[in-house]
Amino acid sequence: MEFDADTAVRSAAQDAAGLVAAMPRLVLEARKIAASVYHGLHGRRRAGTGENFWQYRRFMDGEPSARVDWRRSARDDHLYVREREWEAAHTVWIWPDLSTSMVFASPLVWETKRDRALILAFALAELLVRGGERVGIPGVMRPSAARNIVEKMAESLVHAHSLPQSLPPAFSPSPLAEVVLLGDFWSPTAEVVASLAGVSASGAHGHVVQICDPAEETFPFSGRVEFREPESGTALTIGRAETVREDYVARVATHRAIIRREAERRTWSFLIHRTDRPASELLLALHARMSGGSFGVTAHPEGQPADPAGSPA
Template sequence: MEFEADTAVRSAAQDAAGLIAAMPRLVLEARRIAASVYHGLHGRRRAGTGENFWQYRRFNDGEPSSRVDWRRSARDDHLYVREREWEAAHTVWIWPDLSASMVFASPLVWETKRDRALVLAFALAELLVRGGERVGIPGVMNPSASRRIVEKMAESLIHAASLPQSLPPAFAPSPLAEVVLLGDLWSPTREVVASLAGLASSGAHGHVVQVCDPAEETFPYSGRVEFREPESGATLTIGRAETVRADYVARVATHREAIRREAERRTWSFLVHRTDRPASEVLLALHARMSGGHGAVPPREGTAGDGADQTGHAA
């Protein structure tokens, strides 16, 4: 037991060190991707109480005269009201899975699932804050609308007591909040479904993005292969890996369909993203779904990599 504990501590320390070393590159990559997709996006701003000017509109009968902007109205034959941005504390909670299973990249790609999840989390936060939203990380960072949101998230993760695990901690987001889960979702199906049900129980809306390596989709293994479960360290050796490919793909499809059904039942959206696809591709799709209004679950579509799950990694 003592040996296993020492091994776990060393592994956690290595993961943390790797994350710290990669963070500057990931921050820059996230900013680049956010900038590339920002133009042409429709913002999520709306009128309400706040400090920043949003737009002028015609004065309506019955409104207090104190709301009239007399300087603007003097330039026209109509009365105008100066509207400000809505700041009713709409929060988006983003959960990037940084567990051991995410530190995996097959020879088919150059980026680990962990790095891709962080880039997506940072880039999405950048877009959301530009649109007037607040972003937080459950159990790690309180909601913030800072213009340095990417750096703030990176610093919070580096100094967190422990790295975010496969599923977010149990918490009750407000009914006005949105939750975005970015992870491989290779936890047991019942655990993933239970987590979604708990997060949605308060009425919050959400979006689930399953981040997968292409090898986890296609199972391109043959011959004698040893697979290792990264969370527990358990291993499984298969003499002819190609003979289990069909069963593997079928089990993956069943697992994914159960998650999709639970998400749709809660009026959450579900996307699959493969790390051999551009990050901007899923970022655009996710932002579009978030901007489409609460409770709207888009129709199913053919998503790149939509079809497989994985329970181990090749050693």
């Protein structure tokens, strides 16, 4: 089947209408999730110039002696420096994938990948702004620390002029900024790697979060099944779908292994989130990664890595 541009545009228009209709529910759900985890989180405090005391640390050779806190040092056998909290607003760019492939939910779940990506983006932005950060959307919204950041993001996405793409737009974040990419990343492996290389070229730190439906990992299909690529409309019919399950799972594993390797090579993190898991689970793990924590998210034990050719839909 050849690519039909008119069909793609009509499909995108339908997806956009669905997004507008769903947005109020997604905003409320995001606020609910953010509120449920907020009290269990610590702020992303960092040392730097500012007026608020943060912590004491050991004095290091080569530092000016004027930095020593003599009162605190008098209580111990070591010299201590009084560190202050960094008060400059940090910028976090959050990109949610709103392409057609994200408008998919198998019978195993009740929520599409797109809805889950938006809920996570909104909830994370709410937590970050409460912590004094600025949040922006690449190509859509400039960084902001507005109290109504969730509504601001929702309005910006609804009124975005360009059609959603499967990979983030080309942009150059500040080396001090942080980037969070939320999508299914089922594009060809080389395209995903190239996109990641472009976004990370400035030296910004970031996190790649692959959001997938459980059916895209476990491939629970059997018998004669027609698979349709959601963005191009290309169809593939398999007489006995169960016979390709092992190969599919292997390709998924290879795809993810390459993305993980490229992310880690750039000191980025790579996390996997299935839509049959609570959104709060990923939000807590991601916030911990961004705060310098050590725990992360992996696929469900039955889940296996990603398919470079595309997901079943």
